[in-house]
Amino acid sequence: MSLDRPKKPKMLVVDDEPDNLDLLYRTFRRDFNVLRAESGVMALEVLASEGEVAVIISDQRMPEMKGTEFLSKTVPQFPDTMRIILTGFTDVEDLVEAINSGQVYKYITKPWDPNELKQVVQRAAETYELLKQRTEELHQAQTQITLFSTIAQAAQQASSFETGISAIASAFKQSLTATDCQLWSDWASSPDELVQAAGRQTETQVAHGDGIEASSAIATPVTFQGNLLAVLSLQGTQPLRPEEMALIELAAQQSGVALASLR
DSSP states (O other): OOOOOOSSOEEEEEOSOHHHHHHHHHHHTTTSEEEEESSHHHHHHHHHHHOOOSEEEEESSOSSSOHHHHHHHHTTTOTTOEEEEEESSOOHHHHHHHHHTTSOSEEEESSOOHHHHHHHHHHHHHHHHHHHHHHHHHHHHHHHHHHHHHHHHHHHHOSSHHHHHHHHHHHHHHHHTOSEEEEESSGGGOSOHHHHHHHHHTSOEEEEOOSTTOOEEEEEEEEETTEEEEEEEEEESSOOOHHHHHHHHHHHHHHHHHHHTTO
């Protein structure tokens, strides 16, 4: 269960010349949350503390570590990040190798045209968003396959309706990394008002917390051929996305089929 990415994407600019850093910051601060570093070493420390960014703009010629060397170190942990090199020299071999290996999205020569750089960065940010969307879709599909398979396996191994209830609840908790998951066959006895409401109305109920420690809770009916068999209760540490809601409801339907076979 995950949060939506912030509307203002993060960007990291790296240059050993403070004036260039200030210029890059002023150029992009309205559209990006701009982080700054004066060397590749410092930039790696920023990424370690701040996490993934959408775009990195790095100078090529810097003390201690070249831009291409720094960028290559970011690839394993942040494969979707778009990397742009600024160069005032004809470091052809370094640039060609970096571009061919997928470490650099684009290189811009110094002094750069602000409008050209903005266009390149905009395309890079759009490409990043597309990559993240595809990655999330693949993850969602894999989660669905794993969850459905685990539910089916739990039902096959269960010796009774009660053991099936417990096994399916464990399958949900494991596959969705929920902080808590329960399957209530006697939903009316649950102290959770969300569970009781889902049982009474036979409709999914959702609650989102507010503030820094916002959490989410969902209670969805588990039915088979119109009969209510149980209510699934899930607690998460982050607000639910619509696609996650759809997955949970679909998995609850499959759970209904699995539980019906144990009655």
